[in-house]
Amino acid sequence: MLELGSSESQAVSDFRCTDGEGVKFVFEAYGILVGVTTDDLELSRKLFEISNRAMLGKCRVLDASNAKAEHEFVIKKSSGDKFELTSVGEYTTGSGDLRETLELFVRILRLKVSQFAKNWVFVHAGVVSWDGKAIIIPGNSGSGKTTLVAECVKQGALYFSDEYAVLAPDGFVYPFARALSITNGGRKWSEDGIPVEKLGGRAATEPVEVGAVVLTKYEPGAAWRPERLTPGNGIIEVIPHTIPMTIDADFSLKVLKSALSRAIILKGVRGEASDLAAELYLFSYNKLTT
C-alpha cells in the first residue's frame, strides 16, 4: 500500500494558491523543473511527498511564482472520489481513484525526469557494486534485472538501483536506490517495493566507476559463458536502453563513452539469477578490483 510520510511536508513552504485554480507548486529534480497544480492543498502536500520519495529525496521546492516549470501536471477531482491527471500539452488520463491517479503521476514523473534530466543520463538497468566498481545490467521492464540485482545484493553487493543506471559526465554511476520492485504477495507498483535492507543489503550513497556491463537474458538451464565485447560494440548494445538517447544523442553518447569505454562488457545468456550473481561476485573480485 502507498504510505505517505509527513516529514517532507515541513519543507513545503512555497505552495501558491492560484486564483480560482487551486494550488500550484514547482520543484526541481535532476535539473528539470516540474509544476503541479491541484484543487486541494492537502493533495498538493501529498503529491510533493510522493514526488520527493520517487526522486529519492532529490526534489527541491521552488518559488512557484517565479519558477517556470518545463513540465506541468494538473490533478483534480473529476467526480465523486475520482481524479483526473493531465500532463499539460500532452494528454489527460481517464478518471481513476486517488491511488491509481497518484500511481500514474509517479510513473509519468519518473519517465519525464529520466528523459529530460539535465547533466544526467538515465539508462534502464540494474546496478550493484563490489569493492568500489559498479556492474551495470541493462534490461527492459520484465527482463529479470530486479531478480538479478536482488541476488547480487544477497551475495554482498552494494545496491545502486533495480531501475536506472544514473550516469554523469564524470563517467561515474550514481545511486538511484529505490525500494526493489519485487512482488510481495499483493499488487505491485513502483512504490510498493522492498527496501534493500530487508534483503540484508545496503544501499550505496556515493558514486563509483563502472567496472563492467552485463548484457544478458534468461534461458532455462543456460550456463553463463559470455563473450567480451569491444567498448564500441558494448556501447551500441546499451544505447537501446539509454532513455534520453532520442532527445539528446550528443550528450548521451558522450556520457556513455565516458562511463563505459574502460568497462569490461560481457554478453551472454544466463540461467538462474543466483548462479550468475555468484559468478559476478567472483568475477568482480578477480577482474575488477585492483
Added chain:
Amino acid sequence: MNNPQYPIARKNGLVVQEVPDEVLVYDLDTNKAHCLNKTAAAVWQSCDGKTSVPEIAKFLSSEMGTKVDDDLVWLAIDQLNESALLESQAEPKFQGQGRRDAIRKIGIASMIALPIVASLVAPKSAMASTSCRCDNGQNLDCQLQPSCPATCNTSGGLNLCQ
C-alpha cells in the same frame, strides 16, 4: 554517391564519438547506432569525395604499414553504404555469395582486420524499451507505454497490452 569511385562520407544528421580503435555513429534520422571498427572507420574518414577507392587503399596501406587491397575498401564502402553513412546510395560491389567469397579471399590475404559496421536500432521513445506487459492488470500500465496497445488483457494471466 555521385561517383562510386569517389565516395563521400555523410556528415549531416549524425552524432559521432571515437572510442579506442572504434568509431560510434548515431543516426538521428533513423535512431540507429553504428559501431565502425578501425578499418571501417579509416575508410569512412577517407571518403571526402576527392579521393578515389584505389587512393584510399593506398593511403590505408601507408597508414597501417601493410598492403591494403581495393576490394577491402569496397567491402567497407558496401557496409557504409548499407548503413546510410555515405552521401548517396549505390549498388553494392559485392553481394550474397560474391561478398562471402570476397571476404574469404581478402581475409586470407589481408594483414589488417576486415571492415565491420555493427548496427542496432534504438527505440523511438524511452518507453519503447518497455515490454508491453501490464503486471498490475491495469490499463494504465499500457497507457504509459505509448508503443503498446492501450488495453491490458488479463485473461489467463496473460497481462499483456493488446
